[in-house]
Amino acid sequence: MSLITEELKAKAEYYQGDKLCQEKSKFLLTEMGLPNGLLPLQDIEECGYVKETGFVWLKQKKSTTHKFEKIGKLVSYATEVTAYVEPKKIKKLSGVKTKELLVWITLNEIFVDDPPTGKITFKTPTGLFRTFPVSAFEVEEEVKEKEAVGAVKEI
Template sequence: MSSVITAEIKSKADELYHGDEICQQKSKQLLSEIFLPNGLLPLKDIEECGIIRETGFVWLKQKKSYTHKFEKIGKLVSYAPEVTAIVEKGKIKKLTGVKTKELLVWVQLSDIYVDDPPTGKITFKTPAGLFRTFPVSAFEVEESASGKDGKGKEVKEEAKEVVEV
């Protein structure tokens, strides 16, 4: 499969990042900005991510496909090496590269939206119009180890001074 992300698209990016650590951070930050749960895109080995703020177009490239199980709802979701979407407050539209397993069949997802963020329900829709709704909490990831709380806000700790004698 050839990449949808051309040099022309990259040249329009307001933000373009390379490397897993910064892309993980930026993807969670973006999800937080648009009031979606921070664990919605649990990608691995992200090589590149970018956003064109004017249109809301975002992309994430990872080294290879990754399948993740959302334990709280018992669902498998597959993420292609390239995931693209249009984002806006409370919504992801025109999603590509994401499939979920329903019974024995992998189904492409096209839209994700949240009712009454952050405590409401999150709905996943297919191009055929079928949809499933789950609690938003099933897609939240606690980030206390990274100095942030579960909502992506900085948690400040008091500095502890170590004195060697």
């Protein structure tokens, strides 16, 4: 059963279409101090953000699995991903699982260390967690652009 109602959509910044939703989701992640490649969804049909509560949702045509190459981890994203976001943190996450050995494990919280140490932590509902470098979840093209801009500023 979907958490997304017409009433909720009326309160939200609501967008449709893959390209626009890709841009908006990456922008929101960056604005919240999270890596922009954390939600590599495909064929996003709609997304929304309720600023007052921090509730976010993304709906894609079909579930997808993504391998984060830098850490060798598989992550599965359901057709509907929901969460509450706040600076440097995602809480009450649903629709995201990671593969550990042969078992898919639900993730429900993600946070970046504060003060920044370059680490990001993923937690399960049972309290288990894993920490990785933030850089493993950043979109490469945009990282290269930032480095190029930084290099130009230094000149």
